[in-house]
Amino acid sequence: GGISPMFPPPEGSSAGAASNSNRFKIHLADGATHICSKLIIATGGLSYPATGSTGDGLQWARSLGHTITPLFPSLTALVPRGYKDAKRFFADAQNDSGNCRSSYSADRGRGPASSKDSSAEAAGAEVSSGGISPMFLPPEGTSAGAAVLPDLKRHIDRAVPLTEFGQKLCGVSLKNVNVTLLIQGTAAEEEFGDIDFTDGGIEGPIGFQLSRKAVKALVNGSKVALSLDLKPGVSLTDLTVRVKDLWAEIDRDPRSQRLREKERCRILLGKLMPWELIPAFTAAHPEIITLERRGRADTKVWVNLVSIAKALKDWKFDIEGHVGWERAVITAGGVSTDDVVPKTLESRLVPGLHFCGEALDIDADTGGYNLQLAFCTGYLAGQNASDC
Incomplete structure (x- = not known):
């Protein structure tokens, strides 16, 4: 599927033009098409791709000339070093041709990946019936990448088995603790509350709260650690x-x-x-x-x-990686807010095109705030798109 603007595109845009009628043609996967004068991209981000949020809307937005800010999972589990047997798992999954995950299926409700899928997944891509869409949108003019072992400093799937140390921690919940996020040895954020050790890693309210900065730092190659204070009330x-x-x-x-x-x-x-x-x-x-x-x-x-x-x-917990898109609660990054009108959420580049929800580069802390953002932006975009 896809979107074709039926009007002259912005200068420098790669989108095609069919007429000057300010309309959109929507191409569905089954071959059907729909034409409309107003369009809202409300396709979400990349989190939980099993539900259909595989980043298509972000690619459509970029094809229409919009800037997509760097994408990374947020409100997700952080994996301490030594918690999961990641290196052995991916080594066992590597086949004779050098591809990885040949017999591995992530939490996406699919069976074992075929050999033609494996190189795309190894490069960090989701494979769907409609083709391959990069999990991190690559720069213009580049491909998703060649078959390589996943970067273990970043995405570590929940399917990776726990080590003996991970098994000792998994299932433990701690209340009223203080956790400090350290990036390159410097305190970057501090939270008080509850954390959970799960099959994914460190989760719970404050685990998720700290994950945004932590994942961004990991993606950028920084050293990340968490310092856990079990007795914050006493010196x-x-x-x-x-x-x-x-x-x-x-x-x-x-x-x-x-x-x-x-x-x-x-x-x-x-x-x-x-x-x-x-x-x-x-x-x-x-x-x-x-x-x-x-x-x-x-x-x-x-x-x-x-x-x-x-x-x-x-x-201290040195953080080796994070759980990826398959279980991340939200997607950080998206359509740059510089490209939309704040009061209407209409594109500054394409008249009649609106954005809402996680397709936009807006996200918030855990606690229902991201749902509120989705509701509010959806209402605002819908109200203004229907105002003819």
């Missing part, structure tokens, strides 16, 4: 005192006298965090347990209380 000094007091209580408890040091440490951590978080916390922070070898058969185990307090206040 490191006060928390260290609290940890030492709890350890003294455990030490005085007669029931703990026969327990090994590692078991007593687990009891201590159970007083400081949800029990289900302990296996991942101890795996991520081996420094909290120190082994002191005193002789051939004599080893002393030390629990580093100061290290526990520091880890509770600053649990």
Whole structure:
């Protein structure tokens, strides 16, 4: 399908012209056509392509001379390093000809990809019955790219299996924590609230909130990390005192006298965090347990209380990538707002053409704001398009 303007296009536009009647001809996939004098592109972005939002409207807009700002997934899961076995997964999916994902199907409701599809998907493309549309619209005059292994610093699909560390974290939900987004080692954003560890990675309200800046930084090649503060209400000094007091209580408890040091440490951590978080916390922070070898058969185990307090206040996750279009809630980027009239959402370049929703370069935080944007812009575009 596609759109043909039936009027002289803007100077420099590649769109064809059939007459000077200020009308549009809509070409459907089944060969049918429709002609109209007003047109609204409300096709959404690239998120959840299984629902049909595969970026067609953005390509139509660009073919009519509009600027499309860089597109990337937003409100999506962030994948910590070591959370998913991405490298082995894609290596196993690479076939003899050098294409990848030969037997791999993402969350798009399709069966195994054919060999002719694999090179397009490897280049970052969605394959639909109507052909191939790039997930990141390439610059004018370029193709979607050749068959290469996906950039693991960016898109890591939910289908990629969890590592042992990921399995320990998956399913854990944390409330009232503070998370700081670090880009190139510098704090870029900070949020307080709840996060979830899922099969995709770090999600939940503040995980999604931080994902926009995080994904944009990853796409641009920057180093991204999250710092998790499990005890935001107390300072490191006060928390260290609290940890030492709890350890003294455990030490005085007669029931703990026969327990090994590692078991007593687990009891201590159970007083400081949800029990289900302990296996991942101890795996991520081996420094909290120190082994002191005193002789051939004599080893002393030390629990580093100061290290526990520091880890509770600053649990670092280096971010390796993000879940892509198949499960991203929204698309960041779109038709440049410089190309539309704010009060009517009509194109400044093509009279009678309006845009609304995620087709435009507007997006917001999680919490219903993107739905509100869709409703408001849809109403505004429809009201003005119908005003003849």
